[in-house]
Amino acid sequence: MSFIDQVIVKVSAGDGGNGHVSFHHEKYVDKGGPDGGDGGKGGDVVVIASRNQDTLATYRYHKEIVAKNGNAGEKNRRHGKNADDVVINVPVGTAIYNGNELVVDLVKDGQKHTIGRGGKGGFGNAHFVSSKRQTPRFAEKGLPGESFTLRFELKMIADVGLIGLPNAGKSTLLAKISNAKPTIADYPFTTLIPNLGVVDFLSTSFLVADIPGLIEGASKGKGLGYNFLKHIERTSVLLHLIDINNPDIYKSYQTIRQELLNYDLKLEKKPEIIVLTKVEGLDKKFIFETIKTLKERLLKRKKIIAISAVSGLGVEDLLKKASLLIEKQDNVEADIISSIPIITLAPDKKNWSVSKTDDGFKVVGQEIEEFVFKTDFTNEESVGRLRNIFQRKGIFRELIKIGLKPGDKILINQSYFLY
Ligand SMILES: Nc1nc2c(ncn2[C@@H]2O[C@H](COP(=O)(O)OP(=O)(O)O)[C@@H](O)[C@H]2O)c(=O)[nH]1
Numbered sequence: 001m002s003f004i005d006q007v008i009v010k011v012s013a014g015d016g017g018n019g020h021v022s023f024h025h026e027k028y029v030d031k032g033g034p035d036g037g038d039g040g041k042g043g044d045v046v047v048i049a050s051r052n053q054d055t056l057a058t059y060r061y062h063k064e065i066v067a068k069n070g071n072a073g074e075k076n077r078r079h080g081k082n083a084d085d086v087v088i089n090v091p092v093g094t095a096i097y098n099g100n101e102l103v104v105d106l107v108k109d110g111q112k113h114t115i116g117r118g119g120k121g122g123f124g125n126a127h128f129v130s131s132k133r134q135t136p137r138f139a140e141k142g143l144p145g146e147s148f149t150l151r152f153e154l155k156m157i158a159d160v161g162l163i164g165l166p167n168a169g170k171s172t173l174l175a176k177i178s179n180a181k182p183t184i185a186d187y188p189f190t191t192l193i194p195n196l197g198v199v200d201f202l203s204t205s206f207l208v209a210d211i212p213g214l215i216e217g218a219s220k221g222k223g224l225g226y227n228f229l230k231h232i233e234r235t236s237v238l239l240h241l242i243d244i245n246n247p248d249i250y251k252s253y254q255t256i257r258q259e260l261l262n263y264d265l266k267l268e269k270k271p272e273i274i275v276l277t278k279v280e281g282l283d284k285k286f287i288f289e290t291i292k293t294l295k296e297r298l299l300k301r302k303k304i305i306a307i308s309a310v311s312g313l314g315v316e317d318l319l320k321k322a323s324l325l326i327e328k329q330d331n332v333e334a335d336i337i338s339s340i341p342i343i344t345l346a347p348d349k350k351n352w353s354v355s356k357t358d359d360g361f362k363v364v365g366q367e368i369e370e371f372v373f374k375t376d377f378t379n380e381e382s383v384g385r386l387r388n389i390f391q392r393k394g395i396f397r398e399l400i401k402i403g404l405k406p407g408d409k410i411l412i413n414q415s416y417f418l419y
């Protein structure tokens with residue numbers, strides 16, 4: 001199972017449907033009241049974190065997620081249909097970014113977040129009847145849906161990370177213990193993307209990630225390892241593989257440890273089992289002596305296990321020890337994850353401000369800009385309503401304070417009208 005950890009996705013929520021302009025007609029009734037219905041809401045784009053999803057691979061080929069537009073209002077005050085939301089599943093552990101801003105970090109199964117909000121439908125003309133205005137001949141346009149280009153990033157929440165120099169036997173072990181089918185070859189850097197595999201062991205199952213490309217200098221960008229170092233952050237347990245035939249086992253161990261610490265000092269504390277690989281056919285005494293020598297050189301006590309992925313020797317013992325360590329770590333992880341802040345896209349709605357520019361008087365503010373968007377500038381009445389809103393909100397008053405005179409241009413977004 002190859003594993004994609006970053007995709008760029010364009011998200012387009014649906015536009016709101018336009019409000020409708022119509023007047024009630026009945027036989028023998030000359031002129032009925034306005035009866036144009038409101039437009040329906042555009043669909044939202046919603047993400048849900050799901051345990052059943054392992055990768056972001058789906059989004060590699062479906063880079064655009066589009067929700068439908070709301071329907072326009074109709075006569076007889078019929079409300080346009082609201083569009084359905086588009087709900088997509090992503091793996092638990094997916095973080096979504098808009099540029100450098102974190103939109104949401106999906107850390108729990110079932111966690112939901114709206115990443116694109118559908119536009120509101122516009123009011124139909126039936127909405128605008130008042131004592132002063134009995135036959136409104138205008139309606140609002142629907143608001144556009146939000147549209148973003150977002151980056152989905154999956155930091156693998158693998159329970160186990162397989163680390164070690166190239167050729168240590170990581171991919172072979174992963175293939176042996178899990179459902180993954182990684183590329184195995186006799187030369188370094190076979191694995192260009194991390195491989196994930198699910199290991200079923202006794203009554204539990206856990207995720208194992210093959211972290212390829214770690215070499216001396218990886219933490220400074222040498223080779224390909226740097227891209228994968230970040231995946232190690234969230235694993236609970238490290239299995240550090242070393243080829244037992246390596247002439248300097250301690251040195252190769254230290255090389256990898258140094259890269260981990262250069263990348264992030266916190267990795268020092270991550271539980272680690274040292275795994276000497278490719279031991280099939282070797283003399284038991286030799287294996288025992290090798291382990292003993294390594295233990296003596298290590299500053300800290302570490303578990304050391306000898307295995308052969310080829311013959312299966314020691315593999316079950318390794319899985320047992322790994323699963324016990326994972327169990328211990330689970331609670332710790334949960335604490336860290338729940339403390340990650342969640343930032344939402346909610347914009348500041350109420351505020352507006354005015355300024356004088358060379359082109360005219362400028363008004364900015366989300367809510368008022370929405371009203372302007374909904375206005376049909378070819379329709380006198382529609383513009384009239386906008387003027388009323390400016391009046392009510394005290395925007396004209398503020399504009400007059402900074403010098404607005406009759407006939408001056410008032411600019412909002414791409415639109416303008418004259419005072
Ligand atoms: N004899 C023997 N060879 C192994 C064993 N595990 C891996 N190898 C070989 O070691 C080489 C590198 O293995 P690989 O899994 O690609 O290492 P990685 O770079 O750490 O992923 C390959 O030729 C494997 O066939 C083992 O248990 N015994």
Ligand SMILES: [Mg+2]
Pocket residue numbers: 170171172183184190191210212
């Ligand atoms: Mg490999």
